[in-house]
Amino acid sequence: MGQASAFQPLLEAGKRLEQELISFRRDLHRYPELSMEESETAAKVADRLRALGNDVKTGVGGHGVVAELAGAKPGRLIALRADMDALPIMEESGEPFASTRPGVMHACGHDAHTAILLGAATLLAERKEQLSGRVRFLFQSAEEINRGARLMIEQGVLDGVDEIYGLHNLPTLAAGKVATRYGSLMGSVDRIEIALTGKGGHGAIPDQSIDPVVAASAIVMGLQSAVSREISPFDPVVVTIGSLQAGDTYNVIPHRSSLVGTIRTFSPNVQASMKERVTRIAGKIAEAYRCTAVVEYTEMTPVLVSDDDCVSHVIRTVEETIGEDNRVEAAPTLAGEDFSLYLQRVPGCFFWLGSGPQEGAEQSYGLHHPKFRIQESCLPLGASLLAAVAANRLK
Template sequence: MAWLCLLMILSTCQTTWAFDTRSESKLSNLTRVLLESARDPEFFGWLKWIRRRIHEYPELAFEEDNTSQLIKSELDSLGVEYSWPFAKTGVVGSIGSGLQPWFGLRADMDALPIQEMVEWEHKSKNNGKMHACGHDAHVAMLLGAAKLLERMKDELKGTVKLVFQPGEESYGGAYHMLKEGALDNFQGIFGLHVAPEIPVGTVSSRPGPMLAASGRFIATINGKGGHAARPQDTRDPVLAASFSILALQQIVSRETDPLDAMVVSVSFVEAGQAGNVIPETVRFGGSIRSLTTEGLVFLQQRVKQIVEMQAAVHQCTASLDFMEEKMRPYPSTVNDEAMYEHAKQVGEALLGESNVLLAPMTMGAEDFSFYSQKMKAAFFFIGTKNEAVRSVKRLHSPYFVIDEEVLPIGAAFHAAVAIAYLDGHAMDTQ
């Protein structure tokens, strides 16, 4: 009965979902039916099975072979066509007419090199690897959306593209998906990320800049080693590195506008091991972040200049590696304002206006930002916080837990955003 209601809602659409207030009742009906369908016990059980299966066998960036195989198997069972591989393990499914507009829904697949400390039936079976950032839930929610969308594919006014992406954790999988043409000709894209800071049943985002641009650096300072009793015979790289690290802290405190958020963090230092020997080489590195992509470029330039100059002052030499091939810097995640408003309105219809929150800007980074540079994009957080099931730990914690009640909400939100976008775009072009 729920599916019959859904088809009737879609078949009578005459106005734009996202921007025409006359469609509010239809959008409310659509989201209600989608959420009820996703919360059906059999459907919900399948979502949990998907998420738990992926959680048990986490795979790191560009190694998501088993996860990719599971996705393909489930798409096959749903009758969803897909292309594979992109960026080694990426999968792009397609539901609808195949005609424009093409609208993307994205889920990342990779896990983290973290040892899970949560004792439960579905604990990670891959030692030293864990889905501590919720990507297992992201995949389950997008497969759930695929199941909802496939059942009414003939009513879609265009094509929904399901983007299952590898390597989000520091390796820029989104960049490689774009480079290989996986998202060519997309008009827009929507992404969700679980958030343990906000309760289950809420979502949050903001228009414009949302997450920081981020990059890594490794500095190597070479001097002349020697015995600690005769420092005059050496060119001490430890001293040069120490002055460099202190000088880097002045970039943000003295060279940038206090209202422009930037961060320079040195997170490791490697030098010699003997207490009576001055080493020949010191390596140190960390991360740089800015709420604008231009700010990140500025930080890269200044880090390089400062380290090289401090090395020269101490009669050493320095080299900088910004790891642009292996761990490509991420641009700032910027939500298109119209796409944000569209997804916000869908979220309000799905969960209620009071449960769609304005997210603060943060210095965290996401490679969804590469998509937001190329097309109209909206990125939302979806709440997983629930004290009753201990889903309160932050992302990347070995004690990270999610409340699986988020799964049907995410599936319905994905599907509703896509349906509404296609309907609205189709009406705009008539």
């Protein structure tokens, strides 16, 4: 475990914060707020940060909150980030502190991330005389709609930052464990919208119409073929059409149809090529079915790639804090995270914090599930690890 003893006080201090962090997280969980609506959450966070003696800025990038802690001596500037928004999901967790707002739920654990970063801010404030440099705390809004990080960056939250770190809870990894990965950890996120126009008419007389539903169906299948036939099997890509809208009743061929979906990949080069590919395939297939197609392609977030040196730093810190047996290599996932936008601009590392039950203990529900739950023992551990990551860089 090497220098484990150096971080033992932080670990013990984190445990002393456990009930405070649990209480704060449960309050956020009861009153979740959707992306760009996190005003109450932001106010609670700002109050806690001011109580620690920080200068606090609110309304950054929507409802983002930024605070900075200065150590006793000059040095590097390390940023730590958490996201705060909830999802439009009806909660079915059965928790006594379940959401009181119908159709809104912290089903991704951003309430936990917020509590964890507040815990790290508390631990570092107690040790600021030992720090050479500064820590900037970023509480971000609107991660779920891939807007918050971009807006925060536009308002200068990375100005002067040397490195940035963040974590995400993972309910399929047991609480007490951490997963890290060199290179690509999470996929890019693009959004596609395809509007098709045909010629409406009676469902019993299709020869007098131009059916945009049939064209839309062919485009869905054509896009899947593009993945398997035009892209190397060594470059994972997912094309998912999540919405196909057309018509209002059973016996009418509609005049229009629309498709909305997402594209994910681990390759920046593949991501850059997908707009042309989708536009070409949708347009040509629509033409074959005598329809017209208009494609709107939006690149939302890039592939999340951590800096190798920062990953090594996190690995050392984790292993020195909780032991190498509690760190595992993370499997890549095509789920996206707008933390990737920070990593495009400054070196940093994003890692997984286990929040699930011990293997075989009980059923675990994944991120974005209406029965999503976390093991709250991950809160003080996450706070201690984020604090240690920053403190170790500011020795």
